[in-house]
Amino acid sequence: MSRIGVAYDRARAEGRAVLVGCMPAGFPTVEGSIAAMTAMVEAGVDVIEVEIPYSDPVMDGPVIQRASDIALAGGVRVADTLRIVDAVAATGAPVVTMTYWNPIEQYGVDAFARDLAAAGGTGLITPDLIPDEAQEWLAASDAYGLDRTFLVSPSSTDARLQMTVEHCRGFVYATALMGVTGARERASAAAPVLVSRVRAVTDLPVGVGLGIGSGEQAGTAAGFADGVIVGSALIRCLLDAASLPAGLTALRELSTELAAGVRTPAS
């Protein structure tokens, strides 16, 4: 079983959900992003999702776009991402990488899988790669024992849901709503329905993401999902802060709140 699977099993035994926290690699700097991800782990985030910054992130809302732009303007490279994965994996927390497909295609799919595995990464979340186009990645992830997390959506048909889940390993990413990343005021009504549809076809853990930003929302999501994925709200802690230390303080506070949230699942 993958390290992500172990984290999910442990959380399940504790009667809670896994908390997944997302941060773009190299935001605000390479060292700053390592400090941020380490702070998140120390404050109770179970799994770190490292997003590779990309020039054209069509699944991301304004917060992640801004953070990605800052990282790219700072000169972060895909190779730096692997160094960050390596450093954060050393904390003991599972580290999964989220990436649009073109950076991987240019690095070389097999070479990236090899280097990600060597850096201690558990696998990839691929927002714009659907299993239909993933032959190379299916082979490379098998070769290097990496997890594959494809996205399922409220608009997925039953047939596509089943097909997508069959190609997943580690966990399934259920997008809670129709839209891009970014915290929302209201909880999604579509999310519980989607999660139960996924559960009907797989025993894999299901993480739910998009729109979750507070401890209360994390608790709500923990009531029906195995994992709660938070990105924009965490990133905003750093974007809105006057300095990196101030940002890290805010990041720790929100991480603590979210960690408490996934431990008090709404029934």
Place this chain on the structure above:
Amino acid sequence: MSVDTPAATVRYPDAAGHFGRFGGRFVPEALVAALDELDGAWRTAIGDEAFQTEFAALLRDYAGTPSLLYPARRLSAKIGAQVLLKREDLNHTGAHKVRNVLGQALLTKRMGKRRVIAETGAGQHGVATATAAALFDLECVVYMGEVDTQRQALNVARMRMLGATVVPVTTGSRTLKDAMNEAMRDWVANVDSTHYLIGTAAGPHPFPALVRDFVRGIGDEARQQCLDLVGKLPDAVTACVGGGSNALGVFHAFVDDPSVRLYGFEAGGDGPATGRHAASITGGSSGVLHGTRTYVLQDADGQTVESHSISAGLDYPGVGPEHAWLHDTGRATYRPVNDADAMAAFELLCRTEGIIPAIESSHALAGTVAIAPELAAELGREPVVVVNLSGRGDKDVHTAGEYFGVLDKE
């Protein structure tokens, strides 16, 4: 004239939208259901006589097609080729793009959707979409890079007069590619009510094939018109290539005519060697952008590189996947045309024929000037060349006026 026959369409791309190693779908799962719905609606429409009749009537009565094929005698004498201009510049809204938006607007209506969104660079596709939306009583939102809204203020005004909402995009490089990102984000959030009316033969399947089929009347008409005019097929067909819809539109009817050479002229900007250009095939490499695998201007990490061209309509760092495939198979030849050569051809057409072309189309003219002696040498006679004059230059008067220094100082 019929848009397509099912037999011709199923030939390529394959069922999943692949043109050889290019094309396909690199999109969030959330969009797959809508793309499948669109694919189904399009395939049904192709075989549906009622749809074809309605589309043909719109093209004839509203858009003003078939467009003329005009023997440009003074230009021909200057460049040593018999040039036949396919006058898409005379269509309603001033370019070939009206064919695509009318076809997609009809499909939108068939799918029961009430809202269309579009991306636009120079504003031509935005104006065309706003036009079709007005005609079909659809809500219309156009995403346009903030930089472009300033460069093309008149087109912003046109879209608003037609009832569209123009959203300036302030992310990334604030140009066409970012407008396309923002339109994709809107679509992911509103896909139940909304059709994304993509303006070129790019994006995820079925858009590249669907757009090609809606504009292929250009080539179907030109092929017959050429036979009627000169009694034989042309030796070459030329077009400019940004995303590539006008080129595919004119190429498609000739792909199975081995004697007809196909030339696509990309925007060479300051010259491909300078890095300041928009020639994705000449100066790019295979990658994934905006939902499809094609030639992309990118760095070693796969980050999209900004394109540059004097022509806003060609200023895009990718190209439709069918062109990538036609390049790989060798069926079509792609070459860059620098800004300066395009502008020289712009002036040449103004002065020889009394036609002010779009700067986009001027790239096709400049490329034709360049290949005319090569073709003549190869054939041992004057070549016959169909040039797709894809749009008129009204929108470019300010840019060209500044370039040639013919604007009075304030």
